[in-house]
Amino acid sequence: MKARHYIGGAIILVFLGLLFYNFTRTNIEYESDFTKVMQSGKVCKATGVWVKEKSFQENIQDRTFIFYLRDAKNNEMKVVYKGTKPNNFEIATNVVVTGKYENGYFQATDVLTKCPSKYEGQNINTSGS
Amino acid sequence: MIGNILITIAFIGAVFSGLMYFLNYRGYQNTLNFARIAFHTMATSTILASVFLLYLILTHQFQYKYVYSYSDTSLPLGLLISTFYAGQEGSFLLWALWMAIIGVILQQYTAVRGDLEPRVMAVYSLVQSFLLLMITPMVKNPFALIYSEPFMATANTINSQLLKLPILADYIFSDKATGQLYVKIDQSLVSALQSAGISLREFIINGRGLNPLLQNFWMQIHPPVLFIGFASMSVPFAFAFAALIKNDYKEWIKQSFPWILFASMVLGLGIMLGGYWAYGVLGWGGYWAWDPVENSSLIPWIVSVAAIHTMLVQKKTANENSIGAFAKTNLVLVILSFVLVLYSTFLTRSGVLGDASVHSFVDPGYFAYLLLLIFMGTFIALGAGLLIYRWKYLQQITPPQNKLLSREFALFTGSVVLGASALVTFLGTSAPILGKSVQVEFYNKMNLPLGIIIGLINGLSLLIKWKETEGKELLRKSTFSLVSSIILTIIMFIAGVKDFNMILFAFASAFAFFVNAEIAYKIIRRNLEKAGAYIAHMGLALLFIGVIASSKYDKSIDVNLVKNEPADVFGYKMIFTGYSPTEDGKYAFKILIEKDGKQYEAAPIMYYSEFNQGIMRNPDIVPFVTKDIYISPLSYDDGTSSSSSEGTTLQIKKGEKVKYGESEIEFVSFNFPQDAMQKMMAGGDFEIGVKLIVRNYGSKYEIEPKYGIRNGERIDEPTRIKDANIQISVQSISANEGAVSLTVGPYSSETKTSEVKREVLAVTASIKPFVGLVWLGTVVIVLGFFIAMVRRTKESRV
Numbered sequence: 001m002k003a004r005h006y007i008g009g010a011i012i013l014v015f016l017g018l019l020f021y022n023f024t025r026t027n028i029e030y031e032s033d034f035t036k037v038m039q040s041g042k043v044c045k046a047t048g049v050w051v052k053e054k055s056f057q058e059n060i061q062d063r064t065f066i067f068y069l070r071d072a073k074n075n076e077m078k079v080v081y082k083g084t085k086p087n088n089f090e091i092a093t094n095v096v097v098t099g100k101y102e103n104g105y106f107q108a109t110d111v112l113t114k115c116p117s118k119y120e121g122q123n124i125n126t127s128g129s
Numbered sequence: 130m131i132g133n134i135l136i137t138i139a140f141i142g143a144v145f146s147g148l149m150y151f152l153n154y155r156g157y158q159n160t161l162n163f164a165r166i167a168f169h170t171m172a173t174s175t176i177l178a179s180v181f182l183l184y185l186i187l188t189h190q191f192q193y194k195y196v197y198s199y200s201d202t203s204l205p206l207g208l209l210i211s212t213f214y215a216g217q218e219g220s221f222l223l224w225a226l227w228m229a230i231i232g233v234i235l236q237q238y239t240a241v242r243g244d245l246e247p248r249v250m251a252v253y254s255l256v257q258s259f260l261l262l263m264i265t266p267m268v269k270n271p272f273a274l275i276y277s278e279p280f281m282a283t284a285n286t287i288n289s290q291l292l293k294l295p296i297l298a299d300y301i302f303s304d305k306a307t308g309q310l311y312v313k314i315d316q317s318l319v320s321a322l323q324s325a326g327i328s329l330r331e332f333i334i335n336g337r338g339l340n341p342l343l344q345n346f347w348m349q350i351h352p353p354v355l356f357i358g359f360a361s362m363s364v365p366f367a368f369a370f371a372a373l374i375k376n377d378y379k380e381w382i383k384q385s386f387p388w389i390l391f392a393s394m395v396l397g398l399g400i401m402l403g404g405y406w407a408y409g410v411l412g413w414g415g416y417w418a419w420d421p422v423e424n425s426s427l428i429p430w431i432v433s434v435a436a437i438h439t440m441l442v443q444k445k446t447a448n449e450n451s452i453g454a455f456a457k458t459n460l461v462l463v464i465l466s467f468v469l470v471l472y473s474t475f476l477t478r479s480g481v482l483g484d485a486s487v488h489s490f491v492d493p494g495y496f497a498y499l500l501l502l503i504f505m506g507t508f509i510a511l512g513a514g515l516l517i518y519r520w521k522y523l524q525q526i527t528p529p530q531n532k533l534l535s536r537e538f539a540l541f542t543g544s545v546v547l548g549a550s551a552l553v554t555f556l557g558t559s560a561p562i563l564g565k566s567v568q569v570e571f572y573n574k575m576n577l578p579l580g581i582i583i584g585l586i587n588g589l590s591l592l593i594k595w596k597e598t599e600g601k602e603l604l605r606k607s608t609f610s611l612v613s614s615i616i617l618t619i620i621m622f623i624a625g626v627k628d629f630n631m632i633l634f635a636f637a638s639a640f641a642f643f644v645n646a647e648i649a650y651k652i653i654r655r656n657l658e659k660a661g662a663y664i665a666h667m668g669l670a671l672l673f674i675g676v677i678a679s680s681k682y683d684k685s686i687d688v689n690l691v692k693n694e695p696a697d698v699f700g701y702k703m704i705f706t707g708y709s710p711t712e713d714g715k716y717a718f719k720i721l722i723e724k725d726g727k728q729y730e731a732a733p734i735m736y737y738s739e740f741n742q743g744i745m746r747n748p749d750i751v752p753f754v755t756k757d758i759y760i761s762p763l764s765y766d767d768g769t770s771s772s773s774s775e776g777t778t779l780q781i782k783k784g785e786k787v788k789y790g791e792s793e794i795e796f797v798s799f800n801f802p803q804d805a806m807q808k809m810m811a812g813g814d815f816e817i818g819v820k821l822i823v824r825n826y827g828s829k830y831e832i833e834p835k836y837g838i839r840n841g842e843r844i845d846e847p848t849r850i851k852d853a854n855i856q857i858s859v860q861s862i863s864a865n866e867g868a869v870s871l872t873v874g875p876y877s878s879e880t881k882t883s884e885v886k887r888e889v890l891a892v893t894a895s896i897k898p899f900v901g902l903v904w905l906g907t908v909v910i911v912l913g914f915f916i917a918m919v920r921r922t923k924e925s926r927v
Contacts, residue, residue, distance in 0.1 A: 015549060019575060023556060026571035030564050045566055057787070059777040063687060063763065063891075084763045090743040 028098065034075035043100045050095050051076060058085060069095060069106075078105040086111050132185075132272030135178035139225070140261040142171030147254030154247035154374070161247065168236060168254060175229040175261070179213075179222055182271055186212055191336050192329040194275045195219060197282070201338035211348045212339050217478060217497075218264055218271035220352065225260045227360035232257065235364055235388075242384055242925070248371035256363045259504045269497055275333070276319050284310035286335040296321045341738045341745055347406035351399060355426060358396025359470050362429060365389040365436070366467035366512075369460050373515040376522065378452045382444050382459065387922040389440070389463065393433045394914035400426055401907040412748040412761040414895065415680060416903060419572045421482050424558040425473035428551050429466045435547035436462035438540045445595060446528070446537065454537060456527045457520070458544070464512040469555075471505040482561055534600065539590035543583065550579045577630050584637025584673060587666050588644035609647055614639035625682055635677055642670035658920045665913025672906025678899035679757075685895040687763065690720065692888035700724065701758065705890045708765070715747075718762055718890050722751060733762040733892065756898045763891040777874065778860060783867035792855050795822040796869055799862070800833060814838045817862060819869050825853035834859050836869075851876055 031037050031044045048069035054076070056067040065081045079097055089095075092113035099108040149164035182195070186209060191197040199219070200212040214220040232253055239245040263269055275282070284292060284301070291297070292312070300313045312318075314333075322332055368385035372378050403423065404416035417423065439455040439462065447453030476482055479498045553575040557567040592606045617639040618632060626635055649663035690696055690705035697703075702723040708716045715736035722729040734747040748761035781787050781796040788794075800818030808815035816837040823830040834848040836859035847858035856877060860870040 019553060019556065022571055022574050023560075023567060026568040026574075027560070028566045028568060030561075030566065054782070057777060057779050085744070091741055 030096075032071055033073065034069070034071040034077045035073075037077065037106065038101045041101055043098070045096050045098050046077070046106060047071075047094060047096045048077070050089070050092065065111075066105075069097065077101070079108050079111075080105050081108040081111050083111070086113050089113055132178055132181050133266045133270065135174045135181060136261065136265055136270075136272070139171045139174035139178060139229075140258065140265050142167045142174060143254050143258040143261050146171060147251050147258060150247045150251035150254060154244075154251060164247070164250065165236070168232065168250065171254075171257065171261075172229040172233050175222075175225050178272075179226045182219065182222060183210065183213055185272075186210070189336070190330065191286070191333040192275055194273045194277065194280065195271045197275050197286070197333065197336045199336070199339055201286075201336040202334075204339060204344075207346075207349050208339060208344055211343070211352075214352050214356070215339055215343060215348075216271075218269045218273075220356065221260060221263045221269060222271050223353065224356045224360055225257065225264065227357050228253075228257045228260060228363065231357075231360055231364065235367075243380065244375075245368075245371065245380075245384060248374050249367045252367040252370045252374075253363060256367070256508075259507070263497070263500060263504070268500060275329070276314050276316055279313055279315040281311045282314050282333065283337065284312055286333060286337065287312050288332055288334045291327060291332055294325065296325060338740055341740055342411065345406075345410045345747075347402060347410060351402040351406050354395060354402055355399030358392060358399045358426075358430075359474075361388065361392035361395060362433065362467050362470045365392060365433075365463045366508075369463040370512065370515065373460065373519055376519060378456045378460070378523070378526075379447055382440050382447070382453070383921075384925050385463070386437075386440060386444070387918050387925055389433060389437055390914055390918040390921060393430060393437060394911055394918065396426065396430045396433070397914070398907070398911050400430060401904075405904065408900075409750060410747055412746055414685075414748075414759070414761065414893075416900075417680075419557070419569045421558045421561065422477050424554050424572075425476045426470075428555050428558065429469035429473060431547050431551040431554070432462055432469055433466040435544035435551070436466060438544045438547075442537045442540050451528045452526055454528055455541065457523050458541075460516060460523075462544070462548075464516070468505070468509050468512060469551075471508060475501045475505050476558065534593060534603070536590055536593045536595050539586055539593050543586040543590060546579050546582045546586065550576055550583075553579070577634060580673065581630070581633045581637045584634065584641045584670065587641035587669065588637075591644055591648055591663070591666070607644070610640055610643035613643040617643075621677075626677065628681065631677055631681055635674065638670045638673035638677065642667055642674070645670065658916065658923075661913050661915070661917025661920060663913070664916060665910050668906045668909030668911075668913055670906070671902050671909060675899050675902025675904075675906055679897045679903060683895055683897045685893060687891065687893050690890045690892060692890070695723075698894045699896050703894070705888075707888075708890075715745075718765065720760060720890070720892070722758065729758075731758065731760045733760050735762045735765060752901060754901065756896055757900045759895040759897050761893045761895075763893060765891070766887075766889045777872070779871045779873055781869055781871065789855065789873045790875075792823050792825040792853050794857070794871070794873065795824070796820075797822055799864065799867075801864075805837070809837075814840065816844065819859050819862065819871075821857065821871075823850060823853055823855060823857070825850075825855070828852065832857065834871075836862050847872070847874070849876055 029044050030047060031040075032047045034046065034048065037044060037046045046069065048071045051068040051070045054068040056065070058065050063083060065083060065085050067079055067081075068076050069079055070076050079099075081097070089111075094114035096112040096114065097106060097108040098110040098112075099106055101107075146164045146167035149160040149167060153160045153164055185193050185196050186200055189196070189200070189202055195216060195218055196212075199215040200209055204212065212219075214223040232250075235253060236246065236250060239249045264271060266272070281302070292301070297312070297318075300318050302311045302313060303309065304311065319329060322329065365385045365388050368381045368388070372381035400423070401416075403426075407418065407423075408414075408416040436459060439458045443453035443455050443459055445453070479501050554572060557571050560567050588607075588610060592603055592610075614636055618626075618636040621635045621639075622632060626632055645663045645667040649660050649667060652660040652663065684699060686698065688696055688698055688703070690703060692705050692707060695702045695704045702721075704721045704723075706719045706721055708718045711717050711734065715734050717732040717734050720731045720733070722731060729751045731749040731751050733749040736745055737743070738745045744764075746762050748759060750760075751758040777789065779787050779789065779794065781794065783796055783798060786793050786795040797820040800820055802816065805815045805817050814837070816835045816839065818833040818835055820831070820833050823832060830850050830853060832848045832850065834857055835844050835846075837844050845858065847856040849856040854876045856874055858872045860872050862869045
């Protein structure tokens with residue numbers, strides 16, 4: 001009886017240890033401040049808004065999509081994504097890119113677009129009719 | 130108005146019946162009838178409210194905000210019906226609707242089984258009260274009128290004749306960025322329209338429509354099934370809680386057993402339907418992405434499956450003197466699976482996953498958020514509170530654990546492993562709350578060893594007898610399965626399964642499959658009813674093997690298919706033959722696939738969506754017995770612009786520099802000849818120069834490729850710089866914004882290779898081996914659950 005408890009306890013400890021180790025190792029933080037993204041050079045999920053006015057590139061041959069993101073403090077960052085322009089990109093209110101900043105740009109492995117399910121009219125400039 | 134009244138009646142009915150049932154349990158005999166009447170009033174009102182919402186949707190009553198926001202006049206009937214649950218309000222109503230229907234059945238079920246009804250129904254009514262509270266007029270009201278708060282409707286949904294009315298002038302706004310016109314609908318506009326004799330129904334003639342991502346077959350099935358699963362998960366909870374109230378822990382196991390089997394079956398089916406949706410339509414490339422929203426419904430499912438196993442042990446070990454083993458565990462697991470359903474709702478509805486998931490809802494507003502939190506908190510507090518209160522007593526009456534080599538212990542170990550898997554998934558899914566996120570790798574790494582153990586226990590536990598087994602006997606019984614699974618594993622090893630963990634996983638799954646298949650084969654001939662568990666386990670083993678093969682050993686490649694030119698992809702000859710419009714205004718890109726003289730056709734779909742303002746893509750699958758060929762479209766180039774397929778498109782603004790390979794291209798200015806504008810307007814020949822500076826390893830080249838019409842044809846001649854290995858042509862210019870689009874590619878010889886248009890379809894082609902086993906496994910699991918449910922329903926009769 002006793003021995004079995006010890007074995008069980010040991011297994012649980014090993015499992016929790018593994019869990020904690022893997023959790024911290026695969027953990028990525030959200031970062032909405034691009035200056036921090038650029039400095040750290042660690043893998044993170046950077047959130048920002050697509051800079052529509054700036055140039056973007058879509059290269060079909062080697063399938064890269066290059067665009068600019070801007071954070072709340074108006075810092076801009078070049079993003080290079082290996083893939084095609086995601087669905088919903090044009091109407092996304094927010095873009096979340098996963099990857100790291102290296103050699104002067106953000107290498108994204110994943111681009112997630114956050115879409116408004118309701119526009120509610122908050123972005124509309126009133127200019128009369 | 131009608132909708133609001135019905136929901137309010139239903140809410141009051143739920144609260145009242147809960148109260149009356151509770152009083153009845155406390156000994157007030159005469160309240161039972163009130164409780165039943167209130168409960169049925171609640172159910173009737175909920176059903177009527179749902180019928181009413183459906184009526185509003187089907188008759189296109191766009192003056193209701195919900196109808197306006199999710200449907201339009203163009204949707205076919207099936208999808209139009211599915212807009213019922215396209216938004217938060219409607220999906221809560223759908224949940225409440227299933228609760229009402231299941232509740233009516235539950236009431237009859239409990240009424241004929243001892244003193245169950247008042248206790249169980251009191252708890253159940255409490256759950257339903259919370260759900261209905263969420264959709265009462267004060268919170269997330271599906272029957273809110275569009276002008277209840279000022280609302281910006283796009284002008285194309287408004288009767289265009291009425292737009293010209295002078296009274297509208299103050300209500301029309303335009304979005305400068307997109308040029309889109311909006312009409313602000315509020316109380317004052319409605320009164321203005323009213324005094325002009327115009328009803329809101331005449332005024333708003335269309336809705337915003339359903340997101341194209343949701344417009345497909347699976348939208349009509351996946352959410353309703355998932356919500357039946359959610360709703361039925363509250364039934365075993367009600368039984369467990371009722372047991373705690375009465376402090377009697379024997380009967381509830383037997384009585385709730387068919388219900389938890391039903392709940393797990395339907396929830397599991399709902400989850401996998403979502404997986405198929407993601408795989409077959411959304412083009413995620415797989416059926417499971419460890420997306421937080423998927424995970425959040427998987428967690429309660431895993432816990433409920435764990436509960437089923439330990440409940441079985443308690444049921445088996447109970448006798449006159451004992452309540453059976455794992456009585457505490459069962460209470461905890463059943464309560465947990467319900468609370469986790471609520472947690473799932475909270476994660477997906479409250480907006481906390483905002484940045485983390487593709488398909489969670491956006492922020493629902495502070496009040497709804499708070500209410501969801503209270504909803505969840507209440508049941509956690511009630512469940513945990515009562516458990517702690519009864520814990521000491523439970524500790525005394527629960528018999529001690531069994532022998533190591535017994536089926537009881539094996540089942541318990543299985544549940545523990547399932548619990549561990551649930552914990553892993555829970556932790557990863559909840560990470561966004563702390564502002565973190567785990568990579569998919571986390572789930573795979575942690576769940577793989579657990580999967581191996583589950584496979585082994587799945588097989589072993591059935592070879593071990595109840596109470597105790599001799600080691601020798603075990604070995605004798607497992608010979609067939611052991612040998613068969615070793616053979617199968619070797620076959621899989623030769624086929625390419627080389628990763629050590631994967632070999633173990635394959636072996637464990639094969640072992641589970643053969644053990645269960647052998648037993649199921651023997652049993653089915655004698656008594657099909659008892660084969661449920663074995664069939665479900667076989668299904669799980671099949672699913673596991675499908676997962677191993679399809680996720681770890683799939684092959685994928687990006688190819689450019691030139692029209693009518695065959696390309697070799699993984700040994701298949703693929704020819705892109707052109708595209709044709711589909712019935713619903715999309716484009717199907719036809720690809721002929723040939724191998725060994727046999728022909729197949731795939732037609733992935735791409736289209737521009739007005740709703741999403743972008744290109745949408747749907748994959749197509751050619752299924753074989755041993756694999757799927759999975760083709761998802763990336764892009765299509767019609768070859769008219771000499772560009773994209775042969776180079777990169779760069780958009781550069783005046784004064785900006787853009788890198789291309791080792792070169793840096795700077796756009797200096799336009800070179801407008803004085804008469805260029807007039808000639809362009811007149812449609813004649815014209816040329817506009819684009820002054821560029823190209824820098825390459827210290828060298829500087831000033832070039833001026835031309836844009837315009839020469840001899841009636843578009844100028845399409847790249848300017849080439851041999852030393853910099855680059856050639857540049859102008860695709861389009863935007864003089865107003867001072868920007869140009871350039872086509873840049875590596876240097877090629879002066880003479881054009883061909884004048885023929887090259888239509889190119891770029892696709893990702895994948896081979897997914899044995900992915901069909903995942904779906905087959907799911908069907909078999911559901912079948913097994915169903916058979917078990919029938920059997921346990923019979924047993925539950927007193």
